[in-house]
Amino acid sequence: MSMINYASREINCKLVYYGPGLGGKTTNLEYIYERVNPETRGKLISLATEQERTLFFDFLPVDLGEIRGFKTRFHLYTVPGQVYYNASRRLILKGVDGIVFVADSQPERMDANIASMHNLYENLAEYGYDPRTLPIVLQYNKRDLPNALPIAELREQINPDHLPEFEATAVEGEGVFDTLKAVSKLVLKSLG
Amino acid sequence: MMADGQWAIAAEDLARLDALLASFLSEARLRCALLLDRTGRFLTAAGETGELDPTTFASLAAADFAASDQLAQLLGEADFSSLYHAGERQSMLLADVGGQAILAAIFDDRSTLGLVRLQMRALLPQVAAVFAEMGDRAPAPGGPLDPAWLAAAADEIDRLFNG
Numbered sequence A: 001m002s003m004i005n006y007a008s009r010e011i012n013c014k015l016v017y018y019g020p021g022l023g024g025k026t027t028n029l030e031y032i033y034e035r036v037n038p039e040t041r042g043k044l045i046s047l048a049t050e051q052e053r054t055l056f057f058d059f060l061p062v063d064l065g066e067i068r069g070f071k072t073r074f075h076l077y078t079v080p081g082q083v084y085y086n087a088s089r090r091l092i093l094k095g096v097d098g099i100v101f102v103a104d105s106q107p108e109r110m111d112a113n114i115a116s117m118h119n120l121y122e123n124l125a126e127y128g129y130d131p132r133t134l135p136i137v138l139q140y141n142k143r144d145l146p147n148a149l150p151i152a153e154l155r156e157q158i159n160p161d162h163l164p165e166f167e168a169t170a171v172e173g174e175g176v177f178d179t180l181k182a183v184s185k186l187v188l189k190s191l192g
Numbered sequence B: 001m002m003a004d005g006q007w008a009i010a011a012e013d014l015a016r017l018d019a020l021l022a023s024f025l026s027e028a029r030l031r032c033a034l035l036l037d038r039t040g041r042f043l044t045a046a047g048e049t050g051e052l053d054p055t056t057f058a059s060l061a062a063a064d065f066a067a068s069d070q071l072a073q074l075l076g077e078a079d080f081s082s083l084y085h086a087g088e089r090q091s092m093l094l095a096d097v098g099g100q101a102i103l104a105a106i107f108d109d110r111s112t113l114g115l116v117r118l119q120m121r122a123l124l125p126q127v128a129a130v131f132a133e134m135g136d137r138a139p140a141p142g143g144p145l146d147p148a149w150l151a152a153a154a155d156e157i158d159r160l161f162n163g
Ligand SMILES: Nc1nc2c(ncn2[C@@H]2O[C@H](COP(=O)(O)OP(=O)(O)O)[C@@H](O)[C@H]2O)c(=O)[nH]1
Pocket: A019, A020, A021, A022, A023, A024, A025, A026, A027, A028, A054, A078, A081, A102, A141, A142, A143, A144, A145, A168, A169, A170, A171, A172
């Protein structure tokens, strides 16, 4: 999972944005890329199809400044949501330190949210990662849509374990940084 | 397992890896050589990395390797131990290091695929031995992640990730 390089004095952590297709994972990364201080981030890499759907992953490295002699670098990845890309999803989870599950608030996407959550737990189990100790936060995205389900209903269906949760409208950036802050703090705490 | 669990790389280990890469670089007449872990994190490099962004390179090369492993399994192979990409002016040979790391050699017409392969075959067990030793060793004590460090990091997160 995380790697501490005592020679270059760097701590590397891998954060993965997971969730159903078209839920807003790539939109989260694009917003972070646009808004974070350009000196602290690297290139945003997207391995996407011509229809701009994520094929393999999106990748964005973001550096915290130097803290007491150590530089912390977060590697942000998204996975492709489409059901048939499970092999790529599993590969990207390798070495994960923290997960943001981006749920789609629309009622017609509820089944997809649930299926994706199951798929996440299955894939974590395959690597022997324990979801009870791995930092996971939940983002209820697309809160701007008029048909968005009430939070209570979403919570009941996909957050029975009371993971930390955030409302978001990723297209407008709302909630994007709150989610990122929460997961990155949990990840650093889990290393300590 | 080291590549999957939380792990640390000490300055001495990195110095040994750098020395191995440096001799590989000259013996195989490479443009550059890079070492990364299987999850896509850059470890170290030797040679003319110039414009090459090591972070991006490491992430894509690990993905490339992971995808080929899956392709190998579809063909009934356990894995492909190396991958070759041929370009017009530069080519690249990627090899697995004991399932824990990936070694990438980038070369141009100063060298040949045959020479690079030959030298890589000699190098890989030595690099793998360093990784195996690192994996066996207990993590270095006195890491940076004490409560004061964590508090400072949390402040930095608030400052940087404020949208
Ligand atoms: N209305 C609305 N649309 C969104 C929101 N976030 C993302 N989208 C749209 O949903 C679609 C899929 O988003 P994308 O980030 O590609 O989803 P991914 O498959 O999870 O990576 C795009 O057309 C986005 O513009 C949101 O908060 N509200």
